Amino acid sequence: MGQKKLMKGNEAIAEGALRAGCRHYFGYPITPQTEISHYMAKKMPGLKGTFIQAESEIAAINMVYGAAGAGARAMTSSSSPGISLKQEGISYMAGAELPGVIVNIVRSGPGLGGIQPAQSDYFQAVKGGGHGDYKLVVLAPSTVQELYELTIEAFNIADRYRILTMILGDGIIGQMMEPVELKDDEEVQVIEKPWATTGSGMTREHNTITSIYIQPEVLEKHNLKLQAKYKAIEENEVRVESYNCENADIILTAYGSVARIVKNVIKMAAKEGIKVGLIRPITLFPFPKAEFEKYAEVPKAFLSVEMSAGQMVEDVRLCVNGKRNVYFYGRMGGMVPTQIEILNNIKEILAKEGK
Amino acid sequence: MATVFKKPHALKDLSMHYCPGCTHGVIHRLVAEVIDELGIEGSTIGVSPVGCTYNNYEYFNCDMQQAAHGRAPAVATGIKRVFPENTVFTYQGDGDLAAIGTAEIVHAAARGEKITTIFVNNAIYGMTGGQMAPTTLLGQVTTTTPFGRSIEANGFPINVSEMLSTLEGAVFVERVSVHDIKNIMNAKRAIKKAFQVQMKGLGFSIVEILSTCPTNWGLHPVDSMKWLEQNMLPKYPLGNFKGKDLEV
DSSP: OEEEEEEEEHHHHHHHHHHHTTOOOOOOOOSHHHHHHHHHHHHTTGGEEEEEEOHHHHHHHHHHHHHHTOOOOEEEEEEHHHHHHHHHHHHHHHHHHHOOOEEEEEOOOOOOSSBBOTTTTTTHHHHHHSSSSOOOOOOOOOHHHHHHHHHHHHHHHHHHHTTTTEEEHHHHHHOOOOEEEESOOOOOOOOOTTTTTOOOOOOOOOOOEEOOOSSSHHHHHHHHHHHHHHHHHHOOOOOOESSSSTSSSSSEEOOHHHHHHHHHHHHHHHTOOOOOOEESSEEEEEEOOHHHHHHTTTTSSEEESSSSSSSSHHHHHHHHTSEEEEEEEEEOOOOOOOOHHHHHHHHHHHHHHHH | OOOOOOOOOOOOOOOOOTTTTTTTTHHHHHHHHHHHTOOOOOGGEEESSTTTTTTTTGGSEEEEOEEEEEEOHHHHHHHHHOOOTTTEEEEHHHHHHIIITTHHHHHHTTTTTTTTEEEEEEEEOOOTTTTOTOOTTTTTTOSSTTTTTOOHHHHHOOOHHHHHTTSSEEEEEEEEOSHHHHHHHHHHHHHHHHHHHHHOOOOOOEEEEEEEHHHHHHHHHHHHHHHHIIIIISSSSSEEEHHHTOOO
């Protein structure tokens, strides 16, 4: 038996984390994600869990490091400027192969920018915002239900691969309210962590969590191991939704809340006799390359719609690999692309491509 | 034959990478002896810093985590909140704790985090080649204060123990030194008490240990001990700042 509840996106994330067994949350206030902290502050004491309002984003991610190293399911959440501060800890956790979940409810930048929604942290999330060759698994939910479900899945993926998983949302999805179906018994994987620093109990060799390997031969080997892990993730963890792509005149690509707008555009375009498809990556890393390859020669062109200056579009171009022109339409600074704008863009592209 | 001297179990039987005359070896041994005497090796988790002791996880026999520069108190906080019954300590130098990690140590202390910090103050950055530390003395020559630390350019050194002892959450604060036998024995007593304060769940405990860096001070190890005594003790007076009478 489950229940259906009207929830704010940020609350759904927090509830998903709790149901995934997360009992250690460390955060720092920043708009527009702070409801996650509020929810955790209220719920953790009753669950005998830990909520700490840390002195900084840097401290919060390092508390996650410590708790994750001790074997706990730990989490932090923030918004763009705060995620920039966390990059040090993110890189260290990647190096030390610590599992954990980070939520970025993206706001517009650069700098302090604004508090309105954006998707301008795609590069930072997907290409590695911190130093070194590493990857995060990046999940991009587009409904409140998905925020809830993918948060649970984020913890499972993190533990399965000893990797950090990032939920990449935005101010729209974090703040909007939608009905969410909560199951009483969510699919939570319990994964043994023999590597964790739990105290040796004098029954085993001592465990060490570290990201430093002074000898280059050893560090290269460690890096090769990390790369093999990322490759396995690319093979096993791709999540994507394709919609209306067969026989499409043009295939749009969008993730998160922008994908919702595009779905409406598809209906509008259909009324005018234009067949518009959508490829919606749910995992931004691993990127759904095969899905793009599959449809690369179907439409006349591709169009990536984002709330950025054009970030995911670069990955789309890599996948389409010159088989079709890949166009971009985006708004920035907290401005959200409208359906009409997108539809007009589609018409211009099709005119150019000779429909 | 009776054994009169052996390595503590909490310290691995390895040769250390520290420079000749460096007192980190002595301090490691004191911490390990305390862990042995309290019988807590199996339940202790230590946090290594960035600096000369970045890899002391190789020397201690208990579980260890290596932290980013200055973040050891935050990492220790995460560990302690997962295992409140275990003993968690950080081992940090003056650059790590009093420069880049000032926020983390102050707030761990303010929260009364039930962890123990071993703070090694040798008034200089060792690992990176003898740069000015927050605890570098006025007039002291370092590679980044080649004409001596000046008030005008660099401001004043930080007295960490005095500063932290103003926080309610810090319940045991003591400064000791390891420049002679008597002080080494006293340092061990303070370290033991700091661990016991944590084990009793009383709050945050820290022992600041004045230490030498012959390599970067450019002094013979024996002269380094004298330099510490003559120059550091006047600025960093030894003694208990808080928690002297705590029952443990």
